[in-house]
Amino acid sequence: MKTSDKIIRHHRLFRNFPRLQKLQITIFIPVILLLVITGCSGKYEELDLSMYHYRDTKNLVKFVYDAAQFLEKEGGAGLEYFHNNRRHFRTKDTYLYVYDMDFNCVFHSGMENLENLNLLSIIDKNGKKVSKLTLRALEDETNPHSWVHYTWWEPGKFFPVPKSSCHFKVTTPEGKEYFVGGGINYPQEEQEFMRINVDNAAELIEEKGHNAFVEISDPTSDYNHREVSIFAFRPDGKILISPVLEDSLAKIELLECSDEVGNKPFVKAVKELQENNSVWEVFLAKNRFRRELVKKCMYLRKAVHNHEIIYVGAVTDLPNPP
Amino acid sequence: MSNKQRKFEYSVNEVPPPGQLLVLSIQHVMIMVVSLSIPILFCSQLSASMEFTTSLISLSMIAVGVGSIIQSVGIPYIGSQYLCPNLCGPSYFSLSLSAAWLGGLPLMRGLIIVAGIVEVALAPIVQKLRKVFPTYVVGLVVATVGVSIIKLGTTSVFGLAYYGDAIRSVDILIGVISLFIMVLSNIWGKGFLKMYCLLVGMVLGWLLALILVPEYWYNLLAVKNSPLFALPSFGPEFRGITIDLKMLIPFIVIAISGSLKSFGNLLAAQKISEPDLKEVNFVPIRKGLIADGISTAFAGLIGGMAVDTSSSNIGLAGVTKVVSRWISVVAGAIFIILAFSPKLITALSLIPKPVLGAAIVFSGCFMICTGLKEMFSQKWDTRKTFVVGISLIFGLSTAMLPELYARSPELIKTFFTDPLPTTTILAVVLHQIFNLDKMFTKEKKE
Numbered sequence: 001m002k003t004s005d006k007i008i009r010h011h012r013l014f015r016n017f018p019r020l021q022k023l024q025i026t027i028f029i030p031v032i033l034l035l036v037i038t039g040c041s042g043k044y045e046e047l048d049l050s051m052y053h054y055r056d057t058k059n060l061v062k063f064v065y066d067a068a069q070f071l072e073k074e075g076g077a078g079l080e081y082f083h084n085n086r087r088h089f090r091t092k093d094t095y096l097y098v099y100d101m102d103f104n105c106v107f108h109s110g111m112e113n114l115e116n117l118n119l120l121s122i123i124d125k126n127g128k129k130v131s132k133l134t135l136r137a138l139e140d141e142t143n144p145h146s147w148v149h150y151t152w153w154e155p156g157k158f159f160p161v162p163k164s165s166c167h168f169k170v171t172t173p174e175g176k177e178y179f180v181g182g183g184i185n186y187p188q189e190e191q192e193f194m195r196i197n198v199d200n201a202a203e204l205i206e207e208k209g210h211n212a213f214v215e216i217s218d219p220t221s222d223y224n225h226r227e228v229s230i231f232a233f234r235p236d237g238k239i240l241i242s243p244v245l246e247d248s249l250a251k252i253e254l255l256e257c258s259d260e261v262g263n264k265p266f267v268k269a270v271k272e273l274q275e276n277n278s279v280w281e282v283f284l285a286k287n288r289f290r291r292e293l294v295k296k297c298m299y300l301r302k303a304v305h306n307h308e309i310i311y312v313g314a315v316t317d318l319p320n321p322p
Numbered sequence: 323m324s325n326k327q328r329k330f331e332y333s334v335n336e337v338p339p340p341g342q343l344l345v346l347s348i349q350h351v352m353i354m355v356v357s358l359s360i361p362i363l364f365c366s367q368l369s370a371s372m373e374f375t376t377s378l379i380s381l382s383m384i385a386v387g388v389g390s391i392i393q394s395v396g397i398p399y400i401g402s403q404y405l406c407p408n409l410c411g412p413s414y415f416s417l418s419l420s421a422a423w424l425g426g427l428p429l430m431r432g433l434i435i436v437a438g439i440v441e442v443a444l445a446p447i448v449q450k451l452r453k454v455f456p457t458y459v460v461g462l463v464v465a466t467v468g469v470s471i472i473k474l475g476t477t478s479v480f481g482l483a484y485y486g487d488a489i490r491s492v493d494i495l496i497g498v499i500s501l502f503i504m505v506l507s508n509i510w511g512k513g514f515l516k517m518y519c520l521l522v523g524m525v526l527g528w529l530l531a532l533i534l535v536p537e538y539w540y541n542l543l544a545v546k547n548s549p550l551f552a553l554p555s556f557g558p559e560f561r562g563i564t565i566d567l568k569m570l571i572p573f574i575v576i577a578i579s580g581s582l583k584s585f586g587n588l589l590a591a592q593k594i595s596e597p598d599l600k601e602v603n604f605v606p607i608r609k610g611l612i613a614d615g616i617s618t619a620f621a622g623l624i625g626g627m628a629v630d631t632s633s634s635n636i637g638l639a640g641v642t643k644v645v646s647r648w649i650s651v652v653a654g655a656i657f658i659i660l661a662f663s664p665k666l667i668t669a670l671s672l673i674p675k676p677v678l679g680a681a682i683v684f685s686g687c688f689m690i691c692t693g694l695k696e697m698f699s700q701k702w703d704t705r706k707t708f709v710v711g712i713s714l715i716f717g718l719s720t721a722m723l724p725e726l727y728a729r730s731p732e733l734i735k736t737f738f739t740d741p742l743p744t745t746t747i748l749a750v751v752l753h754q755i756f757n758l759d760k761m762f763t764k765e766k767k768e
Contacts, residue, residue, distance in 0.1 A: 053483075053484060054484060054486075054487045054488070055483070055487050055488040055490070056487055056488045059488060188484075188486060188487065259423070261420040261423060261424050261568075261569070262424050262568065263420075263423040263424050280369050281369075282367050282368065282369065282423070283423065284419075284420060284423065287728075288728065288729070289725045289728055289729075290724065290725065290728050291724055291725075291727050291728040291735060292416055293416070293420070295367060295419075318367070319483075319484035319485075319487075320484055320485045320486075321363060321483065321484055321485070322473065322474070322477035322478075322482050322484075322485060
């Protein structure tokens, strides 16, 4: 076909353009209007989820937030709705629960037998006092969605399951106070979870100084969860809470530590902390089961107690894009 | 002319009318945009400033644009003169990140320049390998080029942002509908609908995504805050070029692997542009590899990320039967212009992942089938069965069983990286081994 033929054919198609324009007006304008109406009315405008990477985490927060909003509006009738529509509030890996502030379970979509029980003294497999951690998280301003990390199990199974739960406090129209929570099995490790732990530990150090170290080092405290544990050191590299073994066994020169490609993350981070209050640093680590190096990140925060500067930090995995 | 009428809408040296040339180029730019996620991800992992990120994206886009132009326009000794645009090379990503952590951008730049020089040096050697690439091995390499985009295409159609994360059914729906629009426009469409099938699918898919997922709608707000025009700023990070011997070997290995990948892409581009060739013409392949190496070195020199030839764009050219190399030239020019407009870059980078995934799968189909057709166009025998079978089994295993190779001996770990280089190396070696008797007989006769 000659080029001129092609142009003619092309023009013929464009002759129908007025018809296309009509089609555009009848179909696309309503679609755009619909978009403006539905798309712009943000149901979650007040809910900041920008700190999370994973959809699983965002979905859980939205799920619990929706339920909390509903309970706050409907009160007792809302609770009744939860009881009558139990299956709508659980999936294979997530579920919803409602407790009063004394830790009496008023609704549990996954384990009905817990309802009407007081679970204030509940302790997980690793010794974490789940109730105490939850009540503290609800009051914690650095933890806006009141995250708590612990181990649980799936009914009918016999092995512990790592779990992360978020919570929202509500006051019903009848004036009753509850908190609505939702948990997810096998959660992804969000950088935000580590940020909360480190910021809380830094605040405790600013308040109590070296006396805070015992509490922060306690693996059952809310400063440590799963593989994320807090460490602390002075600007000269002197370790106060070790990230690994006690340094009395083997001297650890934190500032000299390097990653798999020779990068010195502590040197960079400490330099940046001279000007900023906190810093994120990425580094590479070996994983025996993966051919490439894995990316990890470190969050360091500066704490000052009686003019003594202490750096508090932790390490976690970074999300792995495909 | 009648032959051309049957095979192409626009053949390799034909220049489409300006309007069509522009729209066809934009269609290719839409696929090239996929690779912009690489500098974005790179900067996010370095916790880089907004200014640094914008500059790195701009400089990488300039390198991609220049690379696409020199690959297709054809200057003496350089450029394949096929429709074979460039993109930011994903194979260099991890090593570039390591280099940047170790020695900042100066080290990354130095090592990318070295990688480019290695690619240029390898080009004449490839031409000498004429005998080790019989037609069925060429077909296998081209098919594997298509196979190598399976991971990116599938994860994108599913809208996956991070491994292990939730997948939304609505994303799969958007991806599948976009793919069907592209395919059906290509099968049943005529005229511009057939020619612009990918563009039509992407635009409609994007609209569908905006209707179904409010998140995509909100993301568009970012466009409002970006300036329409901005020059890349050369901050202190962009000054200096260094080299570290520790990182040199890994970069050379990746450069060899990148050359093999570009070799496969250029073979595919040749098959698509000149289907009547009885044997591989290694001259444009060599010139193409030189252009690829120069583009990579240029990227390092100006401070952008390493570039690579794009399999998806070659596939798109094959599907639409529009193989004019001038499309690649204009697409390159558009990429350079876009590099100075953060607003447009932001808008394009917001194309929903499932829609991009559909475009990648769409173009991958053609690569796989062109390769298979080429492979089986020859008389088949047992030797070929084993060459192809063994190469494919071990080549694909690198993608299917990465954890196996994580524990394998260092030599295997170094060369068995991706399906494409692994399959190519194995096919070439096995073809020689399984045909030793024939070679001896031939030599005896001579």
